[in-house]
Amino acid sequence: MNQTVEYIKELTAIASPTGFTRDIADYLVKTLEGFGYQPVRTAKGGVNVTIKGQNNEEHRYVTAHVDTLGAIVRAVKPAGRLKLDRIGGFPWNMIEGENCTVHVASTGQKLSGTILIHQTSCHVYKDAGIVERTQDNMEVRLDAKVTSEKETRALGIEVGDFISFDPRTVVTETGFIKSRHLDDKVSAAILLNLLRIYKEEKIELPVTTHFAFSVFEEVGHGANSNIPAQVVEYLAVDMGAMGDDQQTDEYTVSICVKDASGPYHYDFRQHLVGLAKEQDIPFKLDIYPFYGSDASAAMSAGAEVKHALLGAGIESSHSYERTHIDSVVATERMVDAYLKSALVD
Structure with a gap:
C-alpha cells in the first residue's frame, strides 16, 4: 500500500477542479508512460490506457475521476x-x-x-x-x-x-488519510498502482480492459463519450458515502446497489459480492441517495453495458474528507479481483 498512498499524496497535491485538469492529465500521461504504457488523451481532456486481454471480443471499461470540486471567479x-x-x-x-x-x-x-x-x-x-x-x-x-x-x-x-x-493532505500514524479530494483521487491512485503492478509482473488480464481517468465527473458528464463498442461491463471506481442510515465505513470496500440515478446492475453487483466473499475482502453494500457516478452518467447517455460502482469509504464527502488505509486496501483488492475474473454471467 505504500505506493498507492504515495500516488494519493501526489494526486491530491495537483490542483484539478473540473475544467482545469491539464496539469493532472500531464501527470497521468507521464506516470503511465513511465510504466511502459501508451496512454491516449481524449478530446475532453481525459486520459485512457488499454490492456489487451485474453478475450478481445468483449471488453471492460473501468473509470476513476481526477477532477475535483473547486470554484471560479464570478x-x-x-x-x-x-x-x-x-x-x-x-x-x-x-x-x-x-x-x-x-x-x-x-x-x-x-x-x-x-x-x-x-x-x-x-x-x-x-x-x-x-x-x-x-x-x-x-x-x-x-x-x-x-x-x-x-x-x-x-x-x-x-x-x-x-x-x-488547499487539499491539506495528512497521513496519520493510525492509518487515516485526511485530505480534500479523496473523492476520487483515492480511486485514481488505486488504478495507477494496479497498472504499475500488471506491467511490472507481466500479468495478462482475462478480458481486454480500458482504464479511463475522467475529468468531468463532478459536473455530471464524465467518461461516457468514448466507450468502445466492444465494452459490455462498466465499473466506476469512486467513493463510498458515509452517514446516517449508511452501512459504508472507513475500513471496508463499499459496493453501491443504488444511487440517485437508480439501481446498479444486479448481476454485476452480485458478481462483485461473490468475489469479495470468495477472497475474504471486507465489504459493505449501500445506497448513496444524493450521488451520481461516471457509470450512471454513461447509462443516462444510453450506453448498452452492465454497470457497477464501488469505492473506498469516504467520511465527510465534499468537505475535508477522511478514509483509512484498510478501506484503500480492501478497495484495491476488490478491483484487482474483478479485473482478474471472468465476465459477468
Whole structure:
C-alpha cells in the first residue's frame, strides 16, 4: 500500500477542479508512460490506457475521476475581494475558512487567498455565526495588498479564473488519510498502482480492459463519450458515502446497489459480492441517495453495458474528507479481483 498512498499524496497535491485538469492529465500521461504504457488523451481532456486481454471480443471499461470540486471567479467586488461560482456540488459552508489558490489565466501566476464569509468578524457583525452562507456573501480574501476592484484587476485577475482548494493532505500514524479530494483521487491512485503492478509482473488480464481517468465527473458528464463498442461491463471506481442510515465505513470496500440515478446492475453487483466473499475482502453494500457516478452518467447517455460502482469509504464527502488505509486496501483488492475474473454471467 505504500505506493498507492504515495500516488494519493501526489494526486491530491495537483490542483484539478473540473475544467482545469491539464496539469493532472500531464501527470497521468507521464506516470503511465513511465510504466511502459501508451496512454491516449481524449478530446475532453481525459486520459485512457488499454490492456489487451485474453478475450478481445468483449471488453471492460473501468473509470476513476481526477477532477475535483473547486470554484471560479464570478466577479471582482468593489473592495477587491472575489465573488465565487461553485464547480461541483457542495454547500458554501463546506469551504468556509479554506485556503485557496487563484489560477490567473492572463499571467499564469498562482495567487493565494482564503475563502470567508463577508461578515466574518464577530467583533463587528453580531450575526456572523448565524447568517446564511450564500454566493452573495462568500468571498476570497486575497493575500495581496488590494483594497479596490481596480487594484485586484491590476494583478491580472479576471472573471473565469479557476480557484482550487488547499487539499491539506495528512497521513496519520493510525492509518487515516485526511485530505480534500479523496473523492476520487483515492480511486485514481488505486488504478495507477494496479497498472504499475500488471506491467511490472507481466500479468495478462482475462478480458481486454480500458482504464479511463475522467475529468468531468463532478459536473455530471464524465467518461461516457468514448466507450468502445466492444465494452459490455462498466465499473466506476469512486467513493463510498458515509452517514446516517449508511452501512459504508472507513475500513471496508463499499459496493453501491443504488444511487440517485437508480439501481446498479444486479448481476454485476452480485458478481462483485461473490468475489469479495470468495477472497475474504471486507465489504459493505449501500445506497448513496444524493450521488451520481461516471457509470450512471454513461447509462443516462444510453450506453448498452452492465454497470457497477464501488469505492473506498469516504467520511465527510465534499468537505475535508477522511478514509483509512484498510478501506484503500480492501478497495484495491476488490478491483484487482474483478479485473482478474471472468465476465459477468
